Amino acid sequence: MADDCRRQGLELEKRIFELDHKCATLRTEKRDDDYLQNASTILDKLKNYYRQEGEGSSLPKLLQDYTQVILDITFYEENQLVDQEFPEESSLFQVQQLLQDLTEPEVLATRLAPTEEVQNVLGLELLECLYWRRGALLYMYCHTLHQRKQWIKQNKDTFLKCLQEGVRYLMRMLQVRNSVKLNEDVVFHDSTTANFLSEGFFSDTHLLTMMYIGEMCFWAVKYEDCSVDRVDRREDRLHFRDIGTQVLHKYVSACEGPLQGQGWNTENAKEILSILQ
Template identity: 75%
Template sequence: VMADYRRVVELERRILELDSKCASLRSEKPDDDYLQNAASVLEKLKSSYTHTGESSSLYKLLQDYTQVILDITFYEENKLVDQEFPEEISPFKIQQLLQDLTEPELLAARLAPNQEVQAVLGLELLECVYWRRGALLYMYCHTLHQRKQWIKKNKATFLKCVQEGVRYLMKMLQVRSSVKLSDGVVFHDSNTTNLLTEVHCQTHTC
């Protein structure tokens, strides 16, 4: 009973925090489709988080919560892309977005500790949070690659972003596969090879 209570309290706190953030962003662009969708789902979440006794209900809440995060971060990512990743704020914003997109996994593991994360969130959502992190770093690295002077001064940071981005894309490809991918894996699937080659080529001099 105490565990269920803590679970409800944590979900309630997270939902209210996200609701406040969504409202703040909507003041910037009230007609944004993704923020409108996030606000709509949040209204449902606020009215239902007190009924989480069944594990299936908890799963649905976490899935809806994940969708809200995907919608809100998509809006924030688009702002960064439109601004061409300003040097002064991008490193902080990138880390913040990566943390936000990691949260569904952490929350699922904490609130449903006896279940696999993919069983709680579902394959599509889990793939999506990996893809979004990989794609965000890919877009960031693609932009940075055009800043030759920045690259010279920050090569280690750049390479770390590239490697982290590829790691997330590999984890996305692993979600529906029983094969564990490693840094030295040899891909025999042409789509996989093309995807990772494109990421590499866009972020290196090919």
């Protein structure tokens, strides 16, 4: 057991020092970037922990700090890709690398704390953020690809796979916090808040996630329907039409109900619904 703990600790320590090198390299490009600065500050704290022979921090705290570093560094890299409008020749590899980096905290949490639930190790907010970032990255990538008709013609399988992965990540983001069950043991002073929580609306990001899912499902249906050989006929293929319809109905109901007048637009959602239904 002691050997396992030591091996696991060394694995995390190695990754921390690798990330420190990467962060330092990126900061030569843009030293004043707030996200890289924040990552560098956390990395200094993590390196000091190991220099002091691992005193004063629990494994969950270490993994949470490590996860925040991953989020900050990948956010900088993601913004670079967006600013460059996802270069056609290299962006697929870069997107896959970012997805791998954003998956690593979950993998490490499972490996280093196998008896604990990942959400208990990383915390709900960080786990939600990891799913959101992966899904939103694929949404932005697919949004750019959607405008490259020739590329999609030659790479339809890849495009549909990206859509499927993106929708899965965003759906998992919505499921991280179990919807609040309204019962006699839960008291709400505001019925609107109660209904929102019971439907899984916990923030503006949750609403935006629903719109992203709807759009990605629409793109998938469009290119599946116009394909002679349907890509991915396996049973685990998502039913994009059903998912998009269900999620956008919830989005429209919220925006035209309790959130009416709060700046949420439903025109695009309703237009997509008219096609999906």
